[in-house]
Amino acid sequence: MRNRPRQINIQQSKRRITVVCNAVFLLGLGIFVCGCNRPSVPAITDYGPDVSDPRQVRAFEILRDGLVDAEALIRIHAIEAVVATRRQRLMPMVQRLLTDKSMPVRFAAAVAVGDLKYSIARNSVSLALKDPDHNVIIAASYAMGRLGDTDYYEVVRKALSSSDQTVRANAAFLLGRIGDPKVIELLKQVQQDRTSVDKVRFQALESRAELGDPTVLKKLWAMVYGYSEDRMIGVRAMGALGSSKAGEILVTKLDDEMLEVRLAAAEQLGKLGDRSGQQEVRDVFEKNLTAGLDERALERINVLTAMAIGRICTPALTKYLPELMKDKSKSVCIAAAKAVLLCRAR
Numbered sequence: 001m002r003n004r005p006r007q008i009n010i011q012q013s014k015r016r017i018t019v020v021c022n023a024v025f026l027l028g029l030g031i032f033v034c035g036c037n038r039p040s041v042p043a044i045t046d047y048g049p050d051v052s053d054p055r056q057v058r059a060f061e062i063l064r065d066g067l068v069d070a071e072a073l074i075r076i077h078a079i080e081a082v083v084a085t086r087r088q089r090l091m092p093m094v095q096r097l098l099t100d101k102s103m104p105v106r107f108a109a110a111v112a113v114g115d116l117k118y119s120i121a122r123n124s125v126s127l128a129l130k131d132p133d134h135n136v137i138i139a140a141s142y143a144m145g146r147l148g149d150t151d152y153y154e155v156v157r158k159a160l161s162s163s164d165q166t167v168r169a170n171a172a173f174l175l176g177r178i179g180d181p182k183v184i185e186l187l188k189q190v191q192q193d194r195t196s197v198d199k200v201r202f203q204a205l206e207s208r209a210e211l212g213d214p215t216v217l218k219k220l221w222a223m224v225y226g227y228s229e230d231r232m233i234g235v236r237a238m239g240a241l242g243s244s245k246a247g248e249i250l251v252t253k254l255d256d257e258m259l260e261v262r263l264a265a266a267e268q269l270g271k272l273g274d275r276s277g278q279q280e281v282r283d284v285f286e287k288n289l290t291a292g293l294d295e296r297a298l299e300r301i302n303v304l305t306a307m308a309i310g311r312i313c314t315p316a317l318t319k320y321l322p323e324l325m326k327d328k329s330k331s332v333c334i335a336a337a338k339a340v341l342l343c344r345a346r
Helices: 010-015 017-025 054-066 072-085 088-099 103-115 119-128 134-146 150-159 165-178 181-192 198-210 214-223 228-241 244-255 259-271 278-286 295-312 330-345
Strands: none
Touching: 054 072, 054 088, 054 330, 072 088, 072 103, 072 330, 088 103, 088 119, 103 119, 103 134, 103 165, 119 134, 134 150, 134 165, 150 165, 165 181, 165 198, 181 198, 198 214, 198 228, 214 228, 214 244, 228 244, 228 259, 244 259, 259 278, 259 295, 278 295, 295 330
């Protein structure tokens, strides 16, 4: 028997549900009734040697179409999926998004260049260092560092003390990605700084977990049994920490009262090679757990479900991905496409 989490006030949980969405999906999710229809996109016919069957081809096409979608949030989701699935053939399209009209899209594109060390985009990233928005500048600095000019990491470190809370949070996010444990103390300081808002403190904590700081475990343990939005952040950070104790705690969250938390825990366990969350994902389909949900709530669950499938990758779950790739929500389509390509890579 898994340990049952303590109960929280249901009305309090409902009031906080919108915040959960923002914590999980970066900018929040919208409903896109036009579904996964293809816009006009550059012709890409060479999908790569690892893209062979029709399911994989469709997944590739969904990511391609997402990169030129009219909605900035969809472009961001597509960029993140390109990085997670390491679709180098789509990086020329991502490179073009370094000059996108949307600042969050430009930020995501610069991070993607850095994450995949896409050196072909070096000149474009150099231009992004002069972007009018400081968030993009630090993302471009991260990318330059990943491409070998490590002196640019100092730009990111200095941004941790910015008076702009969004810049400060993004700097904390990037420092976690750089992977240098020497910045853990800096992250502790910004987390404890009374001038830091919640999004900065939470991101600093998650980055410390990503850097393997074992001292975050106690705080994360409290978070995963706290308020709804805290639980989602704590579960994700537990996965980033990846220790055996973190895995044990994540297993207990498979019994959480919130379906979102159960699915997030299943995904994080899957990342750690633990498939014990498989049944929680199957229950979404077999027990019709989404019955009665409004469109926005249904979209959230479907995205989280696809994300969990993409990390567990058992035949009992992947059989649901083709239908999810046909969903009317583009966010769900992208999450399902990402799952198809992640499971193909295993």
